Amino acid sequence: MQMKKKTHIALCAIFILISCFSLSGCFLIENKIVALDQNVEEAQSNIATQYDNKLRRIPELLQVVKASKNAEMQAMVEVVEARASAAGQIKLDSSVLSDADQMARFQSAQAELNEGIGRLLVISENYPDFKFPDQFFQLMDEIEGANNRITVAQTRYNSAVKEYNTYILSFPGKLFAEKAGYTKKVPFQMDLDVTKPVGAMDLDL
């Protein structure tokens, strides 16, 4: 009898211990999901900032182009202007990122804008004797820099997404992610390079 009571107490203790562990485990898993989600959000806002940085420089670039007195380049102003405003219309947020159609539209708008900017650069190279103002190349450097930062930010975003997806789709995380409404995130698939020659640019995205 005495013996039975002892085992009873021991069983209770073990049960309490296990529930304590699993409860704290739950919190740990939840915290981890939140942290991974935050990582993705942060990476995402970094990308958005760099896209904004790029768009902000376009009007200034077009001003310089208008003043350049190069007819071939001036003919591109309206094209680039239209593409910039098209690209500016889609703001990169979570709803766009998780929607494949929206994402495709966003990416093709950005690619077209890049193609336009790239063409300006090619034109400037076709006229080695034509004196383009320093500011033109400076703005081009800044736009290229923004594109480079976008590439880096997207790579980081993708690794954050990968880590997040792996966690919410595999065992302990999966149990909570579904209940708490954490869904799979879509990685970026894009190659931006304004310095690429126009011919090499992939236009049919």
Added chain:
Amino acid sequence: MMKKRLFLAVALILLTFAVPLVFATEDISSFFYKDKNGLYEWTGSFVVDAAGVLTGDERAELKEFLLKLNDETSVQIAVLTTPTTDGEPIHDFAVRQFEKWQLGQKGVDNGALLTVAWDDRKLDITTGDGTEGILTDAKCGKIIREVLTPAFREGRQGEGIISAVKNMAGIITQDESLVSVTEEDSEDEETDDTDLSWEIIKIALAIYIIVRLIRGDSLIPFLYGKSSHKGGSSRSYKGTPHSSSRSSSSSYRSGGGGRTSGGGASGSW
């Protein structure tokens, strides 16, 4: 028979020792190991000339300059020449290399990397998070266009690289004496105004100096008798004697930085 075997064994052992000896006679940094991601291992030198585009003297001068820069300011600039990036855009390659080498001090990330892909004819400057604010993309682009590209086109790549590195160092440490590219900000609409006021300042200064010279005064009245050297944040590297205490093959740890958001610029020649 026994003797012959013993002789063979001794000869073999000697040979195994001799092989590294033969190689050791060359500069150790002329060996370049790549990791599985196609990046160069850190050899403890700020100059990795894997494409062999620099002369021995140029390499030594660069190493000396970059070690001094690291010692005095903790800014870490590295130069890497590689035959090719195997189709990868040079800036992406350079960013990965920058992160691997962890250039700049930990938490400050005051590093920069100049990359040359010789056979691809591509150039790149990558800046760390701590340098991109001052060595801006536009300034990197300017160095590439005005210093590197012309030099590479004329076959003076060593000169070009040294000059570019000095410009980078000068801009980061705000040491005007090293900077040869013209300074120009993107928001200088009133260039004529600033030029005019600069002229006035120069004339005024000239008059001031002439007047003081005629009167036989010291040119800097306030500092007369005091040390004119004030401890500033930037230091001058030009004109200071080369330290012979450190040989060019001494190895250095990278600073533990290496964070970059991809700043810099690329170009080709």
